[in-house]
Amino acid sequence: MLGVLVVCKGVHSGRELVLTYPQNLREKNQTYFDTVHFNSSLSASSIGEHKDCVLGYPASVLADLLCPKRELWDSILDVSVESIRFIGYPVSFNSKDQKYSSNFSEQISAFNLVLVFDIESPVLKHANSIKEAVIKISKG
Numbered sequence: 001m002l003g004v005l006v007v008c009k010g011v012h013s014g015r016e017l018v019l020t021y022p023q024n025l026r027e028k029n030q031t032y033f034d035t036v037h038f039n040s041s042l043s044a045s046s047i048g049e050h051k052d053c054v055l056g057y058p059a060s061v062l063a064d065l066l067c068p069k070r071e072l073w074d075s076i077l078d079v080s081v082e083s084i085r086f087i088g089y090p091v092s093f094n095s096k097d098q099k100y101s102s103n104f105s106e107q108i109s110a111f112n113l114v115l116v117f118d119i120e121s122p123v124l125k126h127a128n129s130i131k132e133a134v135i136k137i138s139k140g
Contacts, residue, residue: 002055002084004020004021005025005112007066007067007114008110008112009109015063015064015066017066020054025055025116026053026059027053066079066088066114067111067112068090072090073110076135080119082119083120084116084117084119085118085119086114086117087114087115087127087130087131087134088113089113089131089134089137090110091112091138092109112138113134113137115130115134
């Protein structure tokens with residue numbers, strides 16, 4: 001396992017990658033051209049520098065990918081991008097749900113705890129068990 005990511009969707013804001021563990025998954029001051037992950041036909045001036053990258057991807061791109069649209073909340077998310085596999089379970093919050101504090105549920109509409117693996121990891125032969133564990137953790 002490479003690490004853990006937590007992505008949140010704010011009620012009045014966009015998606016944000018709020019936690020990376022271990023911290024060294026986050027890289028600073030990279031451009032798209034510092035990695036092999038992006039379309040080289042894009043001009044550097046139109047893209048600019050990404051101050052916050054995770055696993056070679058801009059954190060904002062990963063946040064959008066790993067906290068999908070509402071229709072996909074409360075179901076397993078299993079996504080592979082090049083040599084990395086992400087397994088998570090985006091969970092929605094209902095402000096009427098007494099399980100969460102009102103401050104928390106008024107600010108966050110969804111979160112996703114994502115386990116990150118190298119696609120070649122032998123642990124992934126147990127992917128179904130990993131998915132079950134992610135669901136249990138996410139549902140509390």
